[in-house]
Amino acid sequence: MSFQTMFRRFDETIKLNRFDENAELREKRDRILKRLRENLSITFEPFNQGSYAMGTGVKPLNGDYDIDIGIVFNIDRRSHDPVTVKGWVYKALETHTTRVEWRRPCITVYYQQSGEAIYHVDLAILAKDPYSGALHLAIGKEHSAAEQREWQPDDRKGFMAAVENRFSGEDAAQFRRVIRYLKRWRDVHFSSEGRAAPTGLGLTVAAYYWFQPTKSGPSDDDLGATLALVRIIHGQFTSAWDPSSGQPGVRLALRFPFAPQDDVFARMTNQQMQEFRQRLAKLIEWLEEAQRTGSTAPLQRAFGSDFL
Template sequence: MYNLSSKFNTFYNDHVVLSRDEQNNLRDKKDLNISRLKSGLQEYNTENETSYSVVEIIEQGSMAMSTITQNDQSEYDIDVAIVFDKDSIPERTTSVKNIVVDALKRKCKQFKTEPEALTNAVRVEYADGYHVDFAIYRRYKNEEDEYEYEHCGSQWRLRNPRSITDWFNTKNTESDGNIRKVVRLLKMFCKSRSGWLMPGGLVQSVLVEECIQSKDRLDETFYYTIKEIRDRLNTDKSVNNPTDTSTSLLLTAKDEQKVKNLSVRLTNYIKKLDVLFEDECTEDQAISAWNDFFDHSYWGGLVTETAESRSLAKSASSQYRVDIVAVVEWKPSIRINLKTIGGRVPKNRTIYFNAVPNFHDFDAVLWEVVNTGDECGLDKGHTQTGLNVQETTLYRGTHKMICRVYRRGTLLCSDEVKVVIK
């Protein structure tokens, strides 16, 4: 296998691993929202003569397992378990979630999206793409005077809020840290095309732990592990909870489809790495292969500039120019400039596009929507005309809105914006 380990390690260290500052930023957001919850609960208790209190706070998910990766859309999930004593809260799960939502709403009034009760958590969402999920648990002591925990979903279910993190950290240590590295890299692949519907971090972690192939070099460790995952998924697409192997992690048809998507995409994209095993493989070919696989700006920046990119650069210096102003109707009374939204735009929002050419003697403005991703299906795009148009966000993925300005049938200039929909 062509040895590109120096550049591969640079990619991993500089573009995959989340910086210490960003990790601290995420934990600051976590701590801030925990403080909001506690303060809101105190206010709720005073008004309702109750005494609800969080007795344990447990970091969960990719933050606890240190598998969060860098994300251009700042779409970071912060998972926190909050634990109540069983005998201090209502029995109905919806009642408990509503109490938590009420407490958070009291302290999150400046948010554009209110805290929301989901099936398995209560979510606080930031406009810049971050969100904090509070998973609710209750605890009680068993006959051995040890705490048992139950998770608040559609009903109360026995679940230890620490078990997944403990499992992952133990297995990662046994692999000399290779599992965490490969999970991070696999996450980068799975999110490399925003329209893809791919499995979440836990499913990826289970597959990596099962299939890890530790080698001397990181690029080899990653390649041979994903090859093993590909082969495993070709024969068996089930994925079970590692701390309770009788329970599947694929609870819906959508979950199963995501695993099928991973299987297909690993099969297709691993083929693009075949050149790495050719005797005459050059460094440029190796860089191009990893660029095709990860579709990341780091690898793209290493690829020799093409004639097409030079042509685009030349056309960009033309005297004619058009700028696109895009505004999202976040709520009926709130509009936000698309550029100021750090994360993805929710579905079913209206976006108003305005073309602003730097000249006046044009006679036609054509807009083209280019849709990508799994959800759009056959709806790959359409066109509109006029200086001002509007569109509705419908499909997850990174889509483009292209504006072209013409004079007597000749294209004088164009511009485009990305619209990333969650």
């Protein structure tokens, strides 16, 4: 069996379908939207976002599925406090499940089974400018001080459209597969707790900038495409000073290509960055070993037991 056949089979095992292809996810989303419509006196426009919307999602190893939805209010943000607007959504949903949390960038609804989260839905609350149509994200917690509240420019819709149109045909399919491979590698080799792991958004932005379709003869070469991308990402780290330790370090600074154009890896510490770089180097070793020897063992070490 060729590596390409194995990669395609691995992708079928780990990938998550988009919202419109997944009845259970649609049901969770639609229940929340129904509750909002019943309990809000103001209208809103929902949209799917995140990996489910872009077709880059992978099945979580911990069983906690993360669903992302944008809730857009047609309001003038200059006349509304962002925390107040988030409060409309929180109050409409606070008894929808046994656990609804107010987080700085979103409102999160958890669905639990036997005390364990099996789904959580992140609701990003946005205001649509009545003149330009630009979106701004409500930032702030329930009791945040005034300086911790803001309407942050947000063009995640623009990014999703750019990802959708980045490549076409078989190149687009390989692009999404490679993103899914990197997400599963991340899930296997980093803790899901805290911020030690590079985010799925960060890996997707890296692929958006640096992925190049790769073929071996007339066929796709997912191993070669993944290796080429990981080499580029690893090569983008630069020296940086760590003020907390007073020591030099390395960082990967990567700007989101649309508003708010922030660094998608900014929340990782220099120590976490160092571990990220080291694990990328190890991934390169495994991919090169597989390419050199024809052995599947290094690919199983890289991507876990689902790579068969």
